[in-house]
Amino acid sequence: MTVAIENNINYQRIEQAIHYLEKNFRQQPNLDEVAETIHLSPFHFQRIFTEWAGISPKRFLQFLTVDFLKEKLSELKNLNEAADAAGLSAQSRVYDLFTTLEAVTPQEYKLHGSGLRIEYGFHETTFGSALFGITERGICWLSFLQTDEDPRIEMEKMKAHWHASVFYQNQELTKLFAEKIFKSSASSAGNGFHLFVKGTNFQVKVWQALLRLSVGKVTTYQTIAEQISSPKALQAVGTAVGANHIAYLIPCHRVIRKDGALGDYRWGSARKKSMIGWELAKAL
DSSP: OOHHHHHHHHHHHHHHHHHHHHHHGGGOOOHHHHHHHTTOOHHHHHHHHHHHHSSOHHHHHHHTSHHHHHHHHHHHHHHHHHHHHTTOOTTSOOSOOOOEEEEEOHHHHHHHOTTOEEEEEEEEETTEEEEEEEETTEEEEEEEOOTTOOHHHHHHHHHHHTTTOEEEEOHHHHHHHHHHHHSSOTTTTTTTOEEEEEOOHHHHHHHHHHHTSOTTOOEEHHHHHHHTTOTTOHHHHHHHHHTOOBTTTSOGGGEEOTTSOOOOOTTOHHHHHHHHHHHHHHTO
């Protein structure tokens, strides 16, 4: 069994555990009960979970409580206030991020995008199976597959988004990107990538705001709206967050509700929880 396949199997087990805890958190199930639901011994479950997350399941779940996430939101607000006091604009690089973004509007793509070559491939990652799309202008697609989902479903979504493009499967090329993205340390994950996106001007503003959010931080739809000078456009911000087609690198999973609840996620609530908890653990 390859390391990639084993990692994906372990992630699927962790995802199942998170699903179970979502449904039964009021009963506060113990380690033995959670391990039993995924058909592992408590010792084995604790071991693979700790290897994956770097912390125990109990500590991981503490990171996902409303009170803890509210505290993280408060930290971010204080940091933004400190930046304002120092004369730093909302567009400044408060964090040491190097991801760059190039965008085309739907109209620009319609006029000039015909024949765009996209190399694609499917790979196992820290957070399950994923589809990658790469162009000479940068990463243009990253989406996650639901458990047991037919890969063609995500492929059709990518083709619909980048219609009129030409697609070639290239597992060797996309593997290089998958390994760089998900084998980097949490502090550097996402750094050093050029992203190529298609969206409205408003969507691009939202995605750029997300790119300024560092690993281990969470934000709210309200904060994003204020950062792009559209404080009343909460619904539009939510729609733009949900339209993101480059998962993880444009970290829409870090957007939560202002009450500390995690909210929905395009690629599944359990995956959102696993991403946030994993990043919080790595950022310790």
